[in-house]
Amino acid sequence: MTDTQPTIAQEVERYLRTGNTDPHHTAWPGGFLESAQRAHNDLRNALVSEVKRLAAGRTPRPVPEVGTVALTRQKVEPMVRGLFPRVEQDAVLAMLEKSVVFLTSDNIERLLREHAYDSSAWDLANLYLASLGAELLGEEAPLIVGLSEATTCYVSPEYFAGNEPFADFIVHEAAHIFHNCKRRTVGLPETRWREWLLDIEFRKRETFAYSCEAYSRVLEQASTASERRQLAADFGATVRISDERVDAAEVAEIIREAAAARNGWKVILGRCAPIRRPLSSLSISRAT
Template sequence: MGTRDEVRHFLSTGEHDAHCRVWPGDRIERERRAHEELRQALVVEVQRRTATLAAEERLRGLDIVPLTRRKVEPMVRGLFPASEQGAVLSLLEKSVVFLTPANIAQVLLESSWLSTAWDLANLYLLSVGVELLGPEAPQLLGLSEHTTCYVSLAYFDEASPFADYLVHEAAHVFHNCKRRTVGLPETRRREWLLDIDFWKRETFAYACEAYSRVLEAGSNRQARIALAEEYAACAAPSDERVSVSKMAELVREAAAARNGWKHILARCAPPTRAVTQTSATEVTTTARRHGP
């Protein structure tokens, strides 16, 4: 297999030889050349598939920072003490990137991992209605890497009353970001912004997403409880990482609680503090929903 074959394989699958053996040079040079060529090939292919698209109008004149702050502020106010809310809000309000024709090339070239770049390419292609790169390509609406939340333009077309994947991806930042990154004091027991069980991270993000919509639409406790029941009855996230029944139960409990955010966090906390969290470089994704 030569470099052309390796490029074709990467474009259709997102996979590549970690040792980059078909490229010339020593190990460091092989990796440098391979990563550069694979990224450039990805950009060229995405641009080829979207060459006839018109300029994106939905973001024209839109200030993303206040939009993001408005969406995430209730979650931050509910999850963090007053002394920490400002620092967390300052982080999140600048964390959201909508993938557009204007920025997709730069995003693909600068993302940390090749696999992430491939996922982001497919997220973008899906959002503009273009064929994905391969049959196994994920159908994503959002993806979080470090403290950046990449969001599909489909966000502005979402019809579900309980969907808000900007909030979903922002919720993932809490377990991806260390406290010292935003200038908050850190201890051995408090290293990350929030202590969330590894196996419940998607449950936490989906619950925050649905609960944010319940709060936004429900003006009082009775209305919020009714909305939570409506959420439980409609199509739930088609994501094998979460239990539909547990999700519905958690949103119901949050809607009835005095501080639903704290209830969600408590239900998604590690069983003991001895559980070790994974690296802050973890990439998390929001799968495409197939329901209302």
């Protein structure tokens, strides 16, 4: 061991405070696979222990006895119906309705131990601690109420305590699945140009999710076109988005445009789709 090589204790402490880990696991002895397994066990054991310590004495908000599948389908179905052709809707809904996991005291330890990625497990730990009003693991810990990875949405029980008229974290996180999930994952045909469920411009992914979230709430609360337009105006006058990746004024504009359209979901998708630049004549000639 060199003087500059960190110890296992130092690596564990760094992970607990930052969520960062050494991908080569140099502090742990053994070959790569052996050291990786030892690192995983030590890091996750420490994470679970620290979460239990910080959560001690705090009572988590109970999750209402509602069917998670039924609730999720109710929330995401309008979005799916508006964004996908009829022949694809059932396959997308079948995947989404099972995608939501509420973090509770009963499942948090299992989720932290089983998650494939160290950094994501750390984010889940902070998501759970935030739902308890407990101290987070580090100064840079994200203050979030939902997290989407691949085809799973992790949601805080604080979802049921929210009183913001245009907030719906289930819809927000489900919207991220569309650009994280490949079509073949849900049994849909895939081509070279249609690999993902929806093609969303990388820089617009959060804009897309915030727009879907707000528009879903507009539709839930409005029964007429004039009410949709009024709610869109109310959203534009009150919207506050702290996410630096998103222009709140742009989201407000998208919601106004969506509320005035026959299918506002298509408006949101169009505003967040990648810009397709036409091929030059030289490119076409080379392709030919």
